[in-house]
Amino acid sequence: MPAASPKPLFNSLVAELSPPPVPSVFAWARAYDGTRGPMIDLSQAVPGYAPHDDILRWLGEAASSTKYCGYGPIEGETELREVYAEHVSALYGAHIGLENIHITSGCNQAFMCAAMAVAKAADTVALTDPFYFNQDTTLAMLGINRVLVSCDPDNAFLPDISDVRRVLESGVKALAIVTPNNPTGSIYPPELLREIFEACREKGVWLILDETYRDFLPGNAARPHSLMNIEGWQDNLIMLYSFSKSFCVPGHRLGAITAGAQTITEIAKIMDNLQICAARAPQAAVAKAIPALVDWRDGNRVEIEKRADALRQVMPKISGWDLVSVGAYFAFIRHPFPGVSSAVVSEQLAKRAGVVCLPGVYFGDNQEGYLRFAFANADVDTIAKLEERLSGFALV
Structure with missing residues (x-):
């Protein structure tokens, strides 16, 4: 035989x-x-x-329109990018423009784009311990090594800056932090985020900041942070966000990246191969919902x-x-x-x-x-x- x-x-x-x-x-x-x-x-x-009835109506209108049946801009619909840039600018007291925003199909895709933009196979990216499992598996399937920054349960699972510095000394390309955190719910204070960001800048390391749940900070919480008020923030900071939770549309997969213009250019190369553009009907609906549904x-x-x-x-x-x-x-x-x-x-x-x-x-x-x-x-x-x-x- x-x-x-x-x-x-x-x-x-x-x-x-x-x-x-x-x-x-x-x-x-x-x-x-x-x-x-x-x-x-x-x-x-x-x-x-x-979801709000208006979101469902706007989704239906966009989905049934021939306007959104073709390919859209790789970076996202211009209307949504402009509206979201205005929202981010107001939230953080910073000047964010269209060139700083890239729309993705959910925040998991946003993280994959960010990781691929700053690290290649055999490079190392740091996560916190505990970590969000999809970020860990994303690095693994890309052949990117992972090291962990320990987080103390006696300190609400927040890391000590000395542990952060120790990991940054090991030659990582980026540190990824989720705040409010998944899985612990812990909220990183603005002062700690600034310390971490400054430590990253000193070592030439990217800080990838996943803020999927930032719209659910306690009502008396201050501005999440002021990192974008630091001169040159574009050289080291990539911020991730998801529209899924705030607008109750996780099945429509819509996220966003806020970063420097050059970073957005690099991410567009990746997105063109991953998906070309995020689904267009949800983008049209959320562009209306951001200013209209604040209350x-x-x-x-x-x-x-x-x-x-x-x-x-x-x-x-x-x-x-x-x-x-x-x-x-x-x-x-x-x-x-x-x-x-x-x-x-x-x-x-x-x-x-x-x-x-x-x-x-x-x-x-x-x-x-x-x-x-x-x-x-x-x-x-x-x-x-x-x-x-x-x-x-x-x-x-």
């Missing part, structure tokens, strides 16, 4: 990655029999309320803050469960089963208690003692039910 033909091999950088984490958690949830009541879904960061967006921010407060109130009532950090969309919870895999805890919570959340290990090997609760997807009354679901819960 003739020898069997060799099978083609997959890209090892992709094949060695674990499957996407959220679908695996949903599989656990499907095994829940409903005996404890309706499922409490704290798994994925999605708004637990509908509605702020009402959503207040609602999410109420949900965070509800979690702060209920968790101390549950013996053994520790709310270590909370903010914006997320809370990082220390579970009461030391030495047990967080995946085991999460699986049993889903199957037996009807509480769906992500294991801490998805966000780093050192996070086995934690679970991530994405509380924005549950209303205040639902969050209150955690006391009954978690009290007395034991592993089998």
Whole structure:
């Protein structure tokens, strides 16, 4: 018999990655029999309320228009870039122009574009520990090495500037930070961000700042930071954002990059190969929504803050469960089963208690003692039910 033909091999950088984490958690949830009541879904960061009627109308109008059936500008629709530049300028007290904005299909794509623009295979990029898993896997599939900046749970999972400096000394090309943080919810104070940015500038390192959840900062919070008021910020800073949460359109995949004009030029080269342009109908709708729905967006921010407060109130009532950090969309919870895999805890919570959340290990090997609760997807009354679901819960 003739020898069997060799099978083609997959890209090892992709094949060695674990499957996407959220679908695996949903599989656990499907095994829940409903005996404890309706499922409490704290798994994925999605708004637990509908888009504004005007957004749906604007989406429909744009999607049914021949105007948006062809290719659009690689950098994004001019109208959206101008409106978003005005919004960013007002928010940060800086002068941001059209040339500083690039629209992407979601913030995950924005991160991939930023990473590819500043690092090549075998370069190194720093993430925080815990990290957002899609940023970690993006680097891995691109062949970019990853090092971690440790974040102290006793300091709400914020890094110490000395640890940041130590990692920057190792020759990394960029440091990526998410604030408000995914998975911990921690909010980086403006003073700490400035220290980190100055340290990056001293070493010629890029700071990639993912601000997907910035619209959900507490109402009394100051301006997120003043980094764009520093002369020459364009040489070291790339800011990422998502329209998905603020406008309740995650399925339409729309994000943005704010950076120096030369950085935008480099990212356009990448985007032309990834997608050519982000979907045009959502861009047209969001361009209208940014100035028109300010009050509605702020009402959503207040609602999410109420949900965070509800979690702060209920968790101390549950013996053994520790709310270590909370903010914006997320809370990082220390579970009461030391030495047990967080995946085991999460699986049993889903199957037996009807509480769906992500294991801490998805966000780093050192996070086995934690679970991530994405509380924005549950209303205040639902969050209150955690006391009954978690009290007395034991592993089998």
